[in-house]
Amino acid sequence: AQSVAQPEDQVNVAEGNPLTVKCTYSVSGNPYLFWYVQYPNRGLQFLLKYITGDNLVKGSYGFEAEFNKSQTSFHLKKPSALVSDSALYFCAVRDSILTGGGNKLTFGTGTQLKVEL
Amino acid sequence: SQTIHQWPATLVQPVGSPLSLECTVEGTSNPNLYWYRQAAGRGLQLLFYSVGIGQISSEVPQNLSASRPQDRQFILSSKKLLLSDSGFYLCAWSFGRPNTEAFFGQGTRLTVV
Numbered sequence: 206a207q208s209v210a211q212p213e214d215q216v217n218v219a220e221g222n223p224l225t226v227k228c229t230y231s232v233s234g235n236p237y238l239f240w241y242v243q244y245p246n247r248g249l250q251f252l253l254k255y256i257t258g259d260n261l262v263k264g265s266y267g268f269e270a271e272f273n274k275s276q277t278s279f280h281l282k283k284p285s286a287l288v289s290d291s292a293l294y295f296c297a298v299r300d301s302i303l304t305g306g307g308n309k310l311t312f313g314t315g316t317q318l319k320v321e322l
Numbered sequence: 323s324q325t326i327h328q329w330p331a332t333l334v335q336p337v338g339s340p341l342s343l344e345c346t347v348e349g350t351s352n353p354n355l356y357w358y359r360q361a362a363g364r365g366l367q368l369l370f371y372s373v374g375i376g377q378i379s380s381e382v383p384q385n386l387s388a389s390r391p392q393d394r395q396f397i398l399s400s401k402k403l404l405l406s407d408s409g410f411y412l413c414a415w416s417f418g419r420p421n422t423e424a425f426f427g428q429g430t431r432l433t434v435v
Protein backbone atom coordinates (compact mmCIF):
# COMPACT_ATOMS: atom_id res chain seq x y z
CA ALA A 206 0.00 0.00 0.00
CA GLN A 207 1.14 3.54 -0.64
CA SER A 208 0.53 6.57 1.52
CA VAL A 209 1.74 10.12 1.95
CA ALA A 210 1.59 12.50 4.89
CA GLN A 211 1.76 16.28 5.04
CA PRO A 212 2.14 17.04 8.73
CA GLU A 213 1.41 20.79 8.51
CA ASP A 214 -2.03 22.12 7.72
CA GLN A 215 -0.63 25.59 7.20
CA VAL A 216 2.77 27.19 6.74
CA ASN A 217 3.28 30.91 7.17
CA VAL A 218 6.35 32.65 5.81
CA ALA A 219 7.39 36.23 5.12
CA GLU A 220 8.00 37.28 1.54
CA GLY A 221 11.66 36.92 0.63
CA ASN A 222 12.28 34.21 3.21
CA PRO A 223 12.89 30.59 2.28
CA LEU A 224 9.97 28.21 2.53
CA THR A 225 9.66 24.50 3.17
CA VAL A 226 6.55 22.37 2.88
CA LYS A 227 6.99 18.91 4.34
CA CYS A 228 6.00 15.54 2.93
CA THR A 229 6.73 11.98 3.98
CA TYR A 230 5.72 8.82 2.16
CA SER A 231 5.37 5.08 2.49
CA VAL A 232 5.61 2.58 -0.39
CA SER A 233 6.48 -1.06 -0.90
CA GLY A 234 8.85 -0.54 -3.79
CA ASN A 235 10.55 2.61 -5.00
CA PRO A 236 8.60 5.86 -4.85
CA TYR A 237 7.58 8.15 -7.63
CA LEU A 238 6.90 11.48 -5.94
CA PHE A 239 5.06 14.55 -7.14
CA TRP A 240 4.19 18.05 -5.97
CA TYR A 241 1.12 19.97 -7.10
CA VAL A 242 -0.21 23.45 -6.38
CA GLN A 243 -3.85 24.48 -6.28
CA TYR A 244 -5.24 27.99 -6.39
CA PRO A 245 -8.79 28.64 -5.14
CA ASN A 246 -11.50 26.98 -7.22
CA ARG A 247 -8.99 25.68 -9.73
CA GLY A 248 -7.57 22.31 -10.67
CA LEU A 249 -4.21 21.07 -9.50
CA GLN A 250 -1.11 22.19 -11.37
CA PHE A 251 1.92 19.95 -11.58
CA LEU A 252 5.11 21.48 -10.10
CA LEU A 253 7.77 18.79 -10.13
CA LYS A 254 8.49 15.11 -9.70
CA TYR A 255 11.14 12.71 -8.50
CA ILE A 256 11.59 9.50 -10.44
CA THR A 257 15.22 8.54 -10.01
CA GLY A 258 18.68 10.07 -10.01
CA ASP A 259 19.59 13.38 -8.44
CA ASN A 260 17.93 13.84 -5.06
CA LEU A 261 17.34 17.54 -5.68
CA VAL A 262 14.64 18.12 -8.23
CA LYS A 263 13.92 21.51 -9.76
CA GLY A 264 10.49 22.47 -11.00
CA SER A 265 8.25 25.30 -12.05
CA TYR A 266 8.15 28.81 -10.55
CA GLY A 267 11.48 28.42 -8.75
CA PHE A 268 10.37 25.50 -6.61
CA GLU A 269 12.56 22.54 -5.85
CA ALA A 270 12.23 19.42 -3.75
CA GLU A 271 14.69 17.18 -2.00
CA PHE A 272 14.26 13.43 -1.96
CA ASN A 273 15.60 11.70 1.14
CA LYS A 274 15.28 7.93 1.00
CA SER A 275 16.46 7.26 4.55
CA GLN A 276 13.90 9.66 5.98
CA THR A 277 11.25 8.77 3.36
CA SER A 278 10.71 12.45 2.76
CA PHE A 279 10.20 14.72 -0.21
CA HIS A 280 10.05 18.29 1.09
CA LEU A 281 9.17 21.17 -1.21
CA LYS A 282 11.40 24.23 -1.00
CA LYS A 283 11.87 27.66 -2.45
CA PRO A 284 14.78 29.97 -1.62
CA SER A 285 12.73 33.18 -1.63
CA ALA A 286 8.96 33.14 -1.20
CA LEU A 287 6.57 35.43 -3.04
CA VAL A 288 3.11 36.54 -1.99
CA SER A 289 1.85 34.95 -5.21
CA ASP A 290 3.08 31.56 -3.96
CA SER A 291 0.23 31.54 -1.45
CA ALA A 292 -1.84 28.49 -2.35
CA LEU A 293 -2.64 24.92 -1.36
CA TYR A 294 0.17 22.44 -1.97
CA PHE A 295 -0.23 18.70 -2.38
CA CYS A 296 2.34 15.96 -2.26
CA ALA A 297 1.53 12.70 -4.07
CA VAL A 298 3.11 9.27 -4.45
CA ARG A 299 2.97 6.24 -6.67
CA ASP A 300 4.60 2.95 -5.86
CA SER A 301 6.91 1.52 -8.50
CA ILE A 302 5.36 -1.87 -7.77
CA LEU A 303 2.17 -1.92 -9.81
CA THR A 304 -0.82 -3.67 -8.32
CA GLY A 305 -3.16 -3.28 -11.24
CA GLY A 306 -4.62 -0.14 -9.75
CA GLY A 307 -4.44 2.08 -12.79
CA ASN A 308 -1.33 3.88 -11.60
CA LYS A 309 -3.28 5.61 -8.89
CA LEU A 310 -1.77 8.68 -7.32
CA THR A 311 -2.19 8.92 -3.58
CA PHE A 312 -2.36 12.49 -2.32
CA GLY A 313 -1.59 14.04 1.01
CA THR A 314 -4.14 16.20 2.78
CA GLY A 315 -2.57 19.40 1.54
CA THR A 316 -0.67 22.26 3.15
CA GLN A 317 -1.91 25.81 2.91
CA LEU A 318 1.01 28.14 2.27
CA LYS A 319 0.54 31.76 3.25
CA VAL A 320 3.21 34.24 2.25
CA GLU A 321 2.88 37.65 3.87
CA LEU A 322 4.52 40.99 3.18
CA SER B 323 0.17 18.83 -26.75
CA GLN B 324 -2.44 17.32 -24.51
CA THR B 325 -5.34 19.17 -22.97
CA ILE B 326 -8.14 18.21 -20.64
CA HIS B 327 -11.57 19.78 -20.60
CA GLN B 328 -14.04 19.49 -17.78
CA TRP B 329 -17.48 21.03 -17.60
CA PRO B 330 -19.50 22.67 -16.26
CA ALA B 331 -17.39 24.82 -13.98
CA THR B 332 -20.18 25.30 -11.46
CA LEU B 333 -23.45 23.51 -10.93
CA VAL B 334 -26.30 23.91 -8.46
CA GLN B 335 -28.67 20.98 -8.37
CA PRO B 336 -31.63 20.08 -6.13
CA VAL B 337 -31.57 16.98 -3.98
CA GLY B 338 -32.89 14.00 -5.89
CA SER B 339 -31.97 15.33 -9.32
CA PRO B 340 -29.62 13.51 -11.71
CA LEU B 341 -26.04 14.48 -12.39
CA SER B 342 -23.75 14.26 -15.38
CA LEU B 343 -20.26 15.72 -15.41
CA GLU B 344 -18.14 15.29 -18.47
CA CYS B 345 -14.42 15.23 -19.02
CA THR B 346 -12.55 14.88 -22.29
CA VAL B 347 -8.86 14.64 -23.12
CA GLU B 348 -7.27 15.74 -26.37
CA GLY B 349 -3.89 15.02 -27.86
CA THR B 350 -3.27 11.52 -26.56
CA SER B 351 -4.74 8.06 -26.80
CA ASN B 352 -5.58 5.40 -24.22
CA PRO B 353 -5.00 7.63 -21.20
CA ASN B 354 -5.68 6.55 -17.66
CA LEU B 355 -8.60 8.64 -16.43
CA TYR B 356 -9.58 9.59 -12.89
CA TRP B 357 -12.37 11.30 -10.99
CA TYR B 358 -11.51 12.88 -7.65
CA ARG B 359 -13.64 14.72 -5.13
CA GLN B 360 -12.27 17.43 -2.92
CA ALA B 361 -14.28 18.35 0.15
CA ALA B 362 -13.87 21.62 2.02
CA GLY B 363 -10.95 22.69 -0.14
CA ARG B 364 -8.58 20.09 1.20
CA GLY B 365 -7.84 16.42 0.67
CA LEU B 366 -8.49 14.61 -2.59
CA GLN B 367 -10.52 11.44 -2.58
CA LEU B 368 -10.19 9.16 -5.60
CA LEU B 369 -13.67 8.12 -6.71
CA PHE B 370 -13.13 6.22 -9.96
CA TYR B 371 -10.37 5.37 -12.37
CA SER B 372 -10.29 3.83 -15.80
CA VAL B 373 -7.49 2.22 -17.78
CA GLY B 374 -9.54 1.74 -20.96
CA ILE B 375 -12.92 2.01 -22.65
CA GLY B 376 -15.63 0.46 -20.54
CA GLN B 377 -13.19 -0.37 -17.73
CA ILE B 378 -14.18 1.41 -14.55
CA SER B 379 -12.90 0.80 -11.05
CA SER B 380 -14.61 2.28 -8.05
CA GLU B 381 -12.63 3.26 -5.01
CA VAL B 382 -15.41 3.99 -2.56
CA PRO B 383 -19.06 2.94 -2.37
CA GLN B 384 -21.28 5.92 -2.94
CA ASN B 385 -24.15 7.49 -4.80
CA LEU B 386 -22.10 8.07 -7.93
CA SER B 387 -21.10 6.08 -10.99
CA ALA B 388 -18.67 6.60 -13.85
CA SER B 389 -18.55 5.59 -17.47
CA ARG B 390 -16.03 5.73 -20.27
CA PRO B 391 -17.96 5.47 -23.51
CA GLN B 392 -15.03 6.61 -25.65
CA ASP B 393 -11.28 6.43 -25.27
CA ARG B 394 -10.87 10.02 -24.14
CA GLN B 395 -14.22 10.67 -22.50
CA PHE B 396 -14.99 10.12 -18.85
CA ILE B 397 -18.40 10.81 -17.33
CA LEU B 398 -19.42 11.05 -13.71
CA SER B 399 -23.10 10.44 -13.00
CA SER B 400 -25.71 10.10 -10.36
CA LYS B 401 -29.37 9.13 -10.63
CA LYS B 402 -30.38 11.00 -7.48
CA LEU B 403 -28.14 13.54 -5.81
CA LEU B 404 -27.74 13.77 -2.06
CA LEU B 405 -26.71 16.80 -0.04
CA SER B 406 -23.50 14.98 0.79
CA ASP B 407 -22.57 14.88 -2.90
CA SER B 408 -21.69 18.57 -2.78
CA GLY B 409 -18.04 19.26 -3.39
CA PHE B 410 -15.37 20.08 -5.92
CA TYR B 411 -14.97 17.37 -8.55
CA LEU B 412 -11.77 17.01 -10.48
CA CYS B 413 -11.06 14.95 -13.56
CA ALA B 414 -7.49 13.94 -14.35
CA TRP B 415 -5.57 11.90 -16.87
CA SER B 416 -2.14 10.31 -17.03
CA PHE B 417 -0.11 8.12 -19.32
CA GLY B 418 -0.10 4.45 -18.47
CA ARG B 419 3.35 4.50 -16.89
CA PRO B 420 3.67 4.92 -13.12
CA ASN B 421 6.48 7.47 -13.36
CA THR B 422 4.30 10.03 -15.13
CA GLU B 423 2.38 12.84 -13.54
CA ALA B 424 -1.37 13.31 -13.74
CA PHE B 425 -2.91 16.36 -15.38
CA PHE B 426 -6.03 17.89 -13.94
CA GLY B 427 -9.03 19.66 -15.35
CA GLN B 428 -10.24 22.91 -13.89
CA GLY B 429 -12.83 21.25 -11.71
CA THR B 430 -16.59 21.44 -11.20
CA ARG B 431 -18.04 23.04 -8.09
CA LEU B 432 -21.22 21.08 -7.33
CA THR B 433 -23.68 22.40 -4.79
CA VAL B 434 -26.65 20.22 -3.96
CA VAL B 435 -29.50 22.21 -2.40
